[in-house]
Amino acid sequence: MRIIVPMAGRGSRLRPHTLTVPKPLIPIAGKPIVHRLVEDIAGVINQEIEEIAFIIHKDFGKQVETDLIAIAEKLGAKGSIYYQEQPLGTAHAIMSAKESMQGPIVVAYADTLFRADFTLDTTADSVIWVKQVDDPSAFGVVQLNDKNEIVDFVEKPKEFVSDLAIIGIYYFKSGETLRDELQYLLDNNVMKGGEYQLTDGLENMKQKGMKFVPGKVDEWMDCGNKNVTVETNTRMLGFLHVDGENMVHASAVIENSEIIQPCFIGEGVVLKNAKVGPDVSLGKGTRVEDSTIKNSLVQNNSVIKNAVLDNAMIGSNAVFNGKFTSISIGDYSVLE
Template sequence: MKIIIPMAGRGSRLRPHTLTVPKPLIPIAGKPIVHRLVEDIAKVINHQIEEIAFIIHKDFGTKVEEDLVAIAEKLGAKGTICYQNEALGTAHAILCAKESMEGPLVVAYADTLFRADFTLDTTADSVIWVKQVDDPSAFGVVQLNDQHEIIDFVEKPKEFVSDLAIIGIYYFKSGETLRSELQYLLDHNVVKGGEYQLTDALENMKQKGMKFVPGKVEEWMDCGNKNVTVETNSRMLNFLHTDAEENLIADTVRIENSTIIPPCFIGEDVVLINSTVGPNVSLGKSTHLTNVNIKNSLVQTHAHIRNAKLDNAMIGNHAIFDGDFKSISIGDYSVLE
């Protein structure tokens, strides 16, 4: 099994945090979003992952590429870097990894996390991950027949046709078939809004009689902007704490007259002095807190925070903060004193 992850966008809605780091590498409960994504996919597909192809922009840099390859290797897979240097749509992005499109594969967009408990139907030509939502008019949805097969894809329906929203993760039994359908769109200039769309390829495949079925997820967590990313961090911490899946507090944490209220992720070499941390807080490695009360917040690495009472805050790498603001969003290397 192979996984293809289009992630060439910079994530403008999550600025300033994505000015220096691509959004999929923002940590959630101590691990990059894309790392948690591929781990969750691995649990659902229950197959050995041979290769993970990351589709990025060439300007992301060598360090990002090395980090992504390392994520793949931690899962026992080969990491491949592909490039999409023009924003020409979802179909074009996936096709940038055409050399990896052989055999069964999963395509997953790296701005969402999920929790699921279903068995992947590998007999289907395609499985589309969906989540039941209250307001389907804001999403692309799938419509099912009586045999629980997908018979239609509807983008942001104005009238109710289904409440099963497409979350952006797809399984294809034949990577070669998907590659051929995507190439057809480019060769025949099939565009919508100036972009080549995956949904057009899916519709062509469906018209040829291919079987599509839904894979329903229990939780769907967005990482689109600061507020929902902080909320996703909180939800993930609660899942990990309940399931006891990971050691969330490093052995090298230094605690002086401080209290940790779980669930929290506390990274290596964090220093807590006269502080209360939690619930729902992630602190990256080598972060220092002095006279701080913090909850429901996400702090990356090497940050120094003093004399603060924080709630719903997101603080970048190497940032320094000393002040009275409560709900803040400051990027890497920022200083507020």
């Protein structure tokens, strides 16, 4: 099994945090989004992962590439790096890694997290991860027949056809078949809105009689902007707490401070005269003094003093000393 992860976009809606770090590498509950994503996929497919191919932009830099390779290796897989030079759509992004489209593959877009408990149907030609939503008009949805097979893909339906939204994770029994279908789109310049779309390839496969089935997830968590990223951090902390995971590193220094679970307290964190939690992640090396923090996400090696924070997101190596509450400041920012 191989996993293909298109992640060349910078994540403009999550600025300033994505000015220095690609969105999929922003930690949620102490672990990068893309790391949690591939771990969760590994749990669902329950197969050995041979390779994880990451599709990035060259501007991301060598350190990002090193970090991604390390994520793959932690799962016992080979890590591969491919580049997408132009944002020409979902099909174009996937085809940037066409050399790795061999055998069974999972394609997963690295801006979402999920929780699921279903068995992957490896007899199907494709499994499309979906989540029931209240407002399907905002999503691409799938329509099912009485055999629980996908018979149609509808993008942002104006009239109700289904409430099963496509979350951006797909299994294909044959990576070669998908590659051939997407290559047809590129070779024949089949575009919509100036982009090559994966759904056009899926439609062609369906018309040829290939079997598509849904994989229904229990939770679907977005990381599109600051508010929903903080919310996703909160939900992930809750899941990990219920699972019994210890989220306070043994090296943390806690002086005259209170931690209200669930919280992630990273390596070398220092708390002095602080009240932290619930629903707070503090990255390694961060220092919090004379402050109260809840429902917030703070990255590595930052300093927070004299603060009362709620629904806040702070990057790495930042300094915050003040009375603002719901803030969003990026890496290396100073506000005091």
